[in-house]
Amino acid sequence: MIKRSLKTPIGLASLLLLSACTMAPHYERPASPVAQQTDETTQAEHARAADIGWREFYRNAQLQRLIEQALENNRDLRVAALTVEQVRAQYRIQRAQLLPSLNISGSGTRQRVSEAVSETGNSFISEQYSAGVGISAYELDLFGRVQSLNNRALAQYFSTDEARKSVQLSLIAEVADAYFTWVANVEFLSLTDNTLAARRQSYEMVKQRFDMGIASELDLSQAATALHLARVDAALYQRQLSESLTALQVLVGTSLNTDQLQAAWDDEMLAEFPERISSEVLLQRPDILQAEYTLQGANANIGAARAAFFPQITLTGLYGNASSELDNLFDSGTYAWSFSPRISLPIFSWGANVAALDVANLQKDVNVARYEQAIQSAFKEVFDGLSAQSTLLMQLEAQRDLVAASGRSYELAELRYEKGVDSYLEVLDSQRSYNTAQQSLIGTRLARMRNQVTLYKALGGGLLETSTPANQDELSSL
Numbered sequence: 001m002i003k004r005s006l007k008t009p010i011g012l013a014s015l016l017l018l019s020a021c022t023m024a025p026h027y028e029r030p031a032s033p034v035a036q037q038t039d040e041t042t043q044a045e046h047a048r049a050a051d052i053g054w055r056e057f058y059r060n061a062q063l064q065r066l067i068e069q070a071l072e073n074n075r076d077l078r079v080a081a082l083t084v085e086q087v088r089a090q091y092r093i094q095r096a097q098l099l100p101s102l103n104i105s106g107s108g109t110r111q112r113v114s115e116a117v118s119e120t121g122n123s124f125i126s127e128q129y130s131a132g133v134g135i136s137a138y139e140l141d142l143f144g145r146v147q148s149l150n151n152r153a154l155a156q157y158f159s160t161d162e163a164r165k166s167v168q169l170s171l172i173a174e175v176a177d178a179y180f181t182w183v184a185n186v187e188f189l190s191l192t193d194n195t196l197a198a199r200r201q202s203y204e205m206v207k208q209r210f211d212m213g214i215a216s217e218l219d220l221s222q223a224a225t226a227l228h229l230a231r232v233d234a235a236l237y238q239r240q241l242s243e244s245l246t247a248l249q250v251l252v253g254t255s256l257n258t259d260q261l262q263a264a265w266d267d268e269m270l271a272e273f274p275e276r277i278s279s280e281v282l283l284q285r286p287d288i289l290q291a292e293y294t295l296q297g298a299n300a301n302i303g304a305a306r307a308a309f310f311p312q313i314t315l316t317g318l319y320g321n322a323s324s325e326l327d328n329l330f331d332s333g334t335y336a337w338s339f340s341p342r343i344s345l346p347i348f349s350w351g352a353n354v355a356a357l358d359v360a361n362l363q364k365d366v367n368v369a370r371y372e373q374a375i376q377s378a379f380k381e382v383f384d385g386l387s388a389q390s391t392l393l394m395q396l397e398a399q400r401d402l403v404a405a406s407g408r409s410y411e412l413a414e415l416r417y418e419k420g421v422d423s424y425l426e427v428l429d430s431q432r433s434y435n436t437a438q439q440s441l442i443g444t445r446l447a448r449m450r451n452q453v454t455l456y457k458a459l460g461g462g463l464l465e466t467s468t469p470a471n472q473d474e475l476s477s478l
Contacts, residue, residue, distance in 0.1 A: 022144030022151065024303025027296055032283075033372045034379045050281065050459050052271060053466035054172055057456055059269045062262060063179050066252055070175045073253025077171050080164040087160040094153040097146050100138035105318070106131040108326065129329050130336065132320015137342075143310040148303030155297030162290035165463055169286060171251065173457040177450055178248040184446040185241040186263040188439065192237050195435050196230040202431075203227045206424060219424035226428050265445070270452040272389070282378045285460045291374040295367040298360070305360040308353045309346065316340040378458065385455030392448040399441045406434040 055064055071077065108129045115123045141147055206223040209215035249256050282288060322336040323329045346353060413430035416422040456462065 022148045022300070022303040023306040024144070024148050024151065024300050027299045029292065030295075030368050030371055033376055050284065050461050051464060051467060052456075052461055053464040054462050055465055056467045057271050057461060058176060060264055060266065062264060063176060063269075066179055066248070067172055067175050069252045069254055070171055071168070074171055074251060075253060077164075077167050080167040084157075084160050084164050087157045091150075091153040091157045094150050097139070098141070098150060100135040100315070102133055103136060104131075104133055105320075127324050127326075128322065129324070129326045130320060130322040131329060132318045132336070134316070134318035134320070134338075136316050137314045138316070140313040140315065142313065143307040145304050145307035145312070148300045148307065151300035152297045152304070155293045155300060159290045159293035159297065162286045162293060165286035166290060169457050169460070169462040172462040173453050175248070175251050176453045178244065178251055180446055180449045180453070182241070182244040182248055183263045183265050184442050185237060185244050187265070187442045189234070189237040189241050191435070191438050191442070192230060192233045195431075196227070196234050199223070199227045199230045199431075202427070214420075215424065222424055222428055226431065270449065271456070272452075281459070282375065282382065285378055285458075286463075288371070288374045288378060291367070291371040295364065295371050298364040298367045302357070302360045302364060305353070305357040308356060311343050311345040314342045314344075316342070381454065381458040385451055385458055388447075388451045389455065392444065392451055396441075396444050396448055399437070399444045403434075403437045403441050406430070406437040410434040 054067060058064055058067065106129075108127075110125065110127045113124055113126050115121060118124060139146055203220075203223040203226075206215050206219050210217065210220045245256070245258065245261075316338075317340065318336075318338045320336060321329055321334040323331070323334045328334065410427075410430040410433070413422065413427045417424055417427045
């Protein structure tokens with residue numbers, strides 16, 4: 001019956017259609033392990049937040065050029081892109097097994113038959129030649145084994161592509177973070193240089209007063225101590241500045257011209273985000289999609305493991321010509337064909353097939369847990385970022401007020417010392433407080449920038465270079 005059906009295109013098509021079915025379990029997305037947010041307005045805003053192009057989010061032209069260079073030259077991103085192409089090629093290889101491969105083959109045999117085995121008792125030369133078109137060991141996928149493997153390969157391809165997107169998001173965020181760190185170190189070093197100059201000037205003033213008998217040796221020793229501490233800080237921040245520049249160059253993938261690289265700091269150069277979020281938005285993050293595609297691949301692998309319990313049928317066939325002489329190989333009367341079906345039925349495999357199915361089911365359970373873990377990690381990143389967003393802004397405003405107050409206190413302490421009202425210890429204490437407040441202001445500003453960068457990445461931002469037209473008109477609301 002099968003032989004007759006193979007003679008018609010309809011019969012072959014029906015077999016291929018039958019082979020499209022699989023024994024894999026019906027896939028259902030696992031329930032989210034975090035609470036849903038029902039605020040539809042906020043959900044829409046966050047849906048748009050991931051669609052903000054990085055050129056609109058990072059408004060500094062110099063940072064945009066650095067991101068451009070990183071996307072073009074970074075080796076990690078290049079490896080991720082090449083890996084996607086590799087997995088795509090592997091999927092195409094697996095997909096090709098769904099259909100029979102046609103091969104043109106030709107063979108020839110020429111041999112001497114000895115008298116001992118010849119039916120006529122005389123030795124002779126035997127020749128046989130053949131040429132034709134056929135299929136070799138094509139598996140009829142009646143139980144969906146090959147289709148399940150194809151579905152798994154496709155899910156692996158999608159998962160790898162999402163991994164590439166995650167690498168891109170991380171790269172853009174790392175470039176921005178490294179740039180802001182470099183800018184902060186430039187400011188730290190500039191502040192230290194100014195402090196060093198001020199303390200050197202203070203030391204010279206105290207030394208003059210000491211030589212005149214107005215200041216004590218303790219005052220001179222305290223001024224010298226403050227001067228040397230500033231020298232230590234200057235060396236420290238010089239090293240940190242060099243390290244941050246090296247880190248930025250590694251991310252960008254090329255050397256940077258330090259003469260053209262300018263430290264630009266603008267508190268309004270990054271977009272703000274609302275304070276609430278919908279869980280449905282985060283399900284579209286590349287790392288969560290990667291985990292889900294991996295889960296789908298594991299689900300498809302169960303179908304292949306189940307199909308291993310059933311018979312495996314393979315077909316080999318040839319249609320062509322055969323002749324004992326090469327010259328008349330294609331003459332009339334040389335038509336030949338062969339058809340060789342093969343069936344393999346597992347009877348006793350010492351539990352290997354059962355163990356393979358257990359492994360497939362356990363692997364799916366593992367990937368379910370990893371998918372849920374990815375969602376939980378995503379929500380933690382976003383909620384931490386949203387929580388820090390408002391508090392960092394308040395901290396920044398308070399830190400600016402502290403800098404102004406401590407600066408005024410330092411001025412008053414200097415005036416009181418010059419008039420002999422207070423000791424130089426009061427000047428050093430006020431100067432130290434003022435310097436610490438300025439350093440904290442730079443650190444708070446850096447923390448706020450980093451938080452915005454992390455939040456943008458956590459919401460899946462960075463895949464688009466420019467925003468969609470619908471979102472460009474609404475960027476001012478974010």
